[in-house]
Each structure stands twice: as C-alpha cells, then as structure tokens.
Amino acid sequence: MSKNIRIIARLDIKGPNLVKGIHLEGLRVLGKPEQFARYYYETGADELMYTDVVASLYDRNSLHDIVTRTASEIFIPLTVGGGLRTIEDIRGILRAGADKVSLNTAAIKNPGIIREASRVFGSSTIVVTIEATKQPDGAYLAYTDNGREFTGVEVLGWARRVEELGAGEIVITSVDREGTGLGFDIELTRMISKAVSIPVIAHGGAGRVEDVKTVIEDGQADAVALASIIHYEFIEKNGVRGDYGPEGNVEFLKSGRSFSKIKTSPFSEIKAFLGKQNIPCRCC
Amino acid sequence: MRVSIVDYNAGNLYSVEQACRTVGLHPILTSRGSDLLQSDALILPGVGAFGDAMRNLRQLGLVDPIKEFAASGKPFFGICLGMQLLFSKSGEFGECSGLGLLEGEVVRFPAGSVDGRKIKIPQAGWNRIFSPSQAGLWQGTPLENIGQGEFMYFIHSFYAVPARPENILAVSDYEGVRYCCAAIQNNIFAAQFHPEKSAREGLKIYQYWANRILNGSGV
Numbered sequence: 081m082s083k084n085i086r087i088i089a090r091l092d093i094k095g096p097n098l099v100k101g102i103h104l105e106g107l108r109v110l111g112k113p114e115q116f117a118r119y120y121y122e123t124g125a126d127e128l129m130y131t132d133v134v135a136s137l138y139d140r141n142s143l144h145d146i147v148t149r150t151a152s153e154i155f156i157p158l159t160v161g162g163g164l165r166t167i168e169d170i171r172g173i174l175r176a177g178a179d180k181v182s183l184n185t186a187a188i189k190n191p192g193i194i195r196e197a198s199r200v201f202g203s204s205t206i207v208v209t210i211e212a213t214k215q216p217d218g219a220y221l222a223y224t225d226n227g228r229e230f231t232g233v234e235v236l237g238w239a240r241r242v243e244e245l246g247a248g249e250i251v252i253t254s255v256d257r258e259g260t261g262l263g264f265d266i267e268l269t270r271m272i273s274k275a276v277s278i279p280v281i282a283h284g285g286a287g288r289v290e291d292v293k294t295v296i297e298d299g300q301a302d303a304v305a306l307a308s309i310i311h312y313e314f315i316e317k318n319g320v321r322g323d324y325g326p327e328g329n330v331e332f333l334k335s336g337r338s339f340s341k342i343k344t345s346p347f348s349e350i351k352a353f354l355g356k357q358n359i360p361c362r363c364c
Numbered sequence: 365m366r367v368s369i370v371d372y373n374a375g376n377l378y379s380v381e382q383a384c385r386t387v388g389l390h391p392i393l394t395s396r397g398s399d400l401l402q403s404d405a406l407i408l409p410g411v412g413a414f415g416d417a418m419r420n421l422r423q424l425g426l427v428d429p430i431k432e433f434a435a436s437g438k439p440f441f442g443i444c445l446g447m448q449l450l451f452s453k454s455g456e457f458g459e460c461s462g463l464g465l466l467e468g469e470v471v472r473f474p475a476g477s478v479d480g481r482k483i484k485i486p487q488a489g490w491n492r493i494f495s496p497s498q499a500g501l502w503q504g505t506p507l508e509n510i511g512q513g514e515f516m517y518f519i520h521s522f523y524a525v526p527a528r529p530e531n532i533l534a535v536s537d538y539e540g541v542r543y544c545c546a547a548i549q550n551n552i553f554a555a556q557f558h559p560e561k562s563a564r565e566g567l568k569i570y571q572y573w574a575n576r577i578l579n580g581s582g583v
Binding site (some may be wrong): 082083084085086121145148151152153155156157174175176177179186199200202203204205224248249273274276277278279280300302303361362363 | 374375376378379382383384393411412413416445463475478479481482483485486487488489490491508515519520521538539558560561562563564566
C-alpha cells in the first residue's frame with residue numbers, strides 16, 4: 081500500500097489579510113484568513129500552512145492572534161512561517177497554537193538554527209522552505225524574503241544539508257511558477273524529492289487539478305501545497321466579504337474580476353479527482 | 365473533574381488543550397507531580413526525542429508520580445511520543461529506558477525504497493487505522509466510535525512494538541511496514557497518531573474518553 085499524499089492549503093498573510101501574488105510579488109488582498117481556513121478544514125484540506133509574507137522584510141511576525149484563533153477551532157495540522165529568526169520566536173508561535181514552523185531566511189543566514197530547533201522541538205516540528213529560481217544556465221538557486229533576495233545558494237546541495245541538519249520536511253517553492261497557474265516545476269520537485277529521505281512538499285504554480293496529479297506522479301511530491309486554485313474558488317462560491325483589513329491592495333477584490341489562468345476547485349473535488357486517478361489520499 | 369496535561373517541554377500542548385475543551389473537559393497544564401496525583405485523568409502528550417523527554421520527566425520529578433497515577437486505575441491517555449514513553453525502552457540515539465508501563469520497545473521505520481521511490485521518514489500525513497484482528501475489537505475502548513480504516517494524522521519516525529499482542533488495539537501500514545498505532549492496557553490508552561489533529565474523527569476519541577471520565581469509569 082503506498083502512502084497517502086497530503087494536499088495542503090497554503091495561506092499567505094499580510095497584516096490581518098489573506099493575500100495572493102504572482103512570483104510571490106504584487107500581493108492582492110483576498111479576505112480574512114480564518115474564514116478561508118475554516119472552509120478548507122470543512123471541505124477536506126489535510127493541513128494548513130500560514131506564511132507571514134512580509135515578516136522578514138520588517139522583522140516582525142504578527143500571526144500570533146490569527147494562529148491562536150485558528151488552532152482553537154480547527155483540528156488539522158498548522159504550519160506557520162515568515163520572520164521566525166530565533167529559538168524564542170519558534171517557541172512563541174508553537175505556544176500560540178502552531179504544530180510546526182517553517183524557516184527560510186533565518187535558516188540560510190544561520191543553518192545552525194535548523195539543528196538547534198530540531199533538537200529542542202523535535203525534527204518533525206521543523207519544516208524548511210526553499211524558494212528556488214531557475215537560472216539561465218539551468219541551475220536552481222535559492223532566494224529568501226519571498227523571492228526578493230538572491231543568496232547564491234545552490235538548491236540541491238542546500239536541500240541535502242537541510243536534511244542532515246535535522247529538518248523534518250522541505251517545502252520546495254518555484255518562485256518562477258508561483259501564482260502563474262502554469263503548473264509546478266516538475267524537474268525541480270523531482271530533483272529534490274529524489275535527493276532526500278524526508279517528505280517534500282511541492283509549492284508554486286498549480287493552475288488546475290491536473291497539475292496536482294502531475295507533480296505527484298512525475299515530480300514525486302510527497303505533499304502538495306495549493307493557493308490560487310482554492311482561494312479563488314472560495315471567493316467564487318462565497319463572494320467577497322467586506323471585512324478584510326485596510327492593509328494591502330484591495331483593488332482586485334473591489335473590481336469583482338476573476339483570475340483567468342486558474343481553473344478553480346474545492347478540496348472535495350481535488351480529492352475526488354485524485355482518487356479517480358488512483359492516487360491515494362485521505363477522502364472525506 | 366480534574367484532567368491534567370503533563371507539561372514537560374515536549375511539543376504543542378495548545379491543540380490537546382483545545383480538543384479537551386471542545387468535548388467539555390477543562391484541563392490544566394502542569395509540571396508538578398502532586399497535581400498529577402490529585403487528577404482524575406491524565407494526558408501524556410509529546411513531540412520530539414525519547415531520550416530528551418525521559419530526561420525532562422526525571423528532572424521534573426514526574427516519573428514516579430506518572431507510574432503511581434497509572435497504577436491508580438484512573439484514565440490515562442498517551443499521545444505520539446507520550447505513547448512511546450510508556451514502553452520499556454527505545455533504540456533512539458543509543459538505548460534508553462522508558463516508563464515501562466507497557467512491555468515492548470520503540471524502533472525506527474527502516475530506510476529504503478518502495479517502487480523506486482525513497483521511503484520518507486518521518487511519516488507525515490494521514491493514514492488508515494485498523495483493528496489487528498477482527499472488527500468489533502474496539503467495543504468498550506476509546507476507538508469504539510471510529511470506523512475500520514478511518515484516517516488519522518501521524519507525524520513520527522519511531523513506533524512502539526508491544527511485547528504482548530493483547531496490548532495492540534490498532535495497526536496501520538506505512539510503506540509496507542505494519543505497526544501498532546494504538547495500544548491499550550486496563551486504564552491506559554495510547555495513540556501514535558494525533559487525535560487532536562485528526563479533524564472530526566479524532567475528536568470522537570476525545571469525546572468518548574471525556575464521557576468515560578465524566579461518568580467516572582476507567583479507560
């Protein structure tokens with residue numbers, strides 16, 4: 081019996097709002113993260129992943145209250161990242177209700193934090209996110225601060241190092257594909273998944289359910305993180321709520337436009353589709 | 365009714381506490397042996413390394429109170445690492461002895477590959493749980509309201525191998541390895557999965573356990 085593939089709802093958060101960008105940039109406000117999270121929980125998401133997308137930029141992590149409200153009523157795993165720099169930052173967000181943390185900028189600046197954090201909190205609590213961009217010569221290099229900062233770190237070697245240092249999982253984000261709806265970077269995902277013995281979560285590029293199937297079958301992803309497909313489906317179904325906060329670009333929501341490159345689906349449909357394709361996953 | 369969650373620096377206690385509240389229990393988090401002994405029910409949670417966890421329990425003086433509580437016949441619930449600690453010993457980072465409330469040892473999933481793909485450790489995700497023999501075995505246990513093959517959320521690299529088959533309440537299969545994922549012995553119930561992270565099905569286990577506590581019966 082082969083293992084069940086996880087389908088994870090990824091929510092990028094800026095201030096009080098759920099946002100979505102393209103290539104992790106040009107963030108549009110979509111609404112209140114808790115409402116989206118609740119809907120994903122009820123329709124069959126396997127996990128939630130919250131990322132404070134501007135935290136590293138401003139040295140802050142303002143997710144605590146949102147995390148606590150989420151964890152008090154949603155009983156699936158919650159991974160939180162963005163701006164976590166120290167063991168104390170990690171301890172704080174775990175106390176607030178997160179089950180796992182994801183590290184990127186802090187890990188690249190100080191890889192030792194992966195070893196220390198996995199020793200203190202357990203490997204299975206520490207997820208490392210790698211934001212990868214393909215260079216003109218075909219090499220993949222890591223970025224930090226949501227694709228803004230070039231590090232020169234080569235992605236494959238970094239993934240192996242992350243495993244050695246004790247991380248429990250890797251999120252591999254294709255910055256090139258993120259938010260485009262053009263499909264996952266299959267080559268990148270497969271390269272990382274074959275290189276390490278810890279679970280690899282594919283992120284960035286899903287535009288339709290077929291992309292999810294491809295990254296599992298050809299990319300060897302152990303889990304898949306989705307954003308646009310599910311976020312725009314929530315908005316289509318539930319309409320725009322007026323209670324998003326003032327922080328960020330709300331013009332998209334006010335305009336009533338949809339995002340044409342994305343073929344939206346709720347979790348229930350995504351799971352049913354994968355089941356028909358004989359891809360084992362938790363059905364609800 | 366006093367329910368204590370043992371707080372010994374091992375993982376997310378918030379969701380365990382919230383799951384308890386959802387089913388009508390009002391637990392306290394405590395690191396004091398005297399609190400444990402005055403409790404009507406005890407939860408031993410845990411995430412992380414076996415050796416560190418045992419060291420923390422020893423330093424906090426909690427080993428004897430936990431053993432004494434377990435012998436009292438009052439409901440005792442171990443979750444994830446809190447299940448593994450109940451066993452005699454673990455092979456994690458050299459040999460290490462556990463609480464020894466259940467006979468058996470804790471071992472790691474073997475490295476290797478299946479169908480040309482690496483076996484990924486930890487197991488992180490949802491997996492089906494089954495009764496080890498025939499259906500109906502879960503009657504009168506915290507899994508009573510759970511269907512055969514129901515999905516629960518797991519995150520672990522190690523698992524317990526009970527020496528006594530009668531302690532095995534449920535089994536699961538990860539990449540071809542069949543392992544014990546829930547154990548039972550008198551008043552002790554333990555789960556390798558996280559019921560508090562297993563959506564509505566997981567909360568049913570808390571609900572059953574809460575009903576038993578509120579009715580003043582054993583497991």
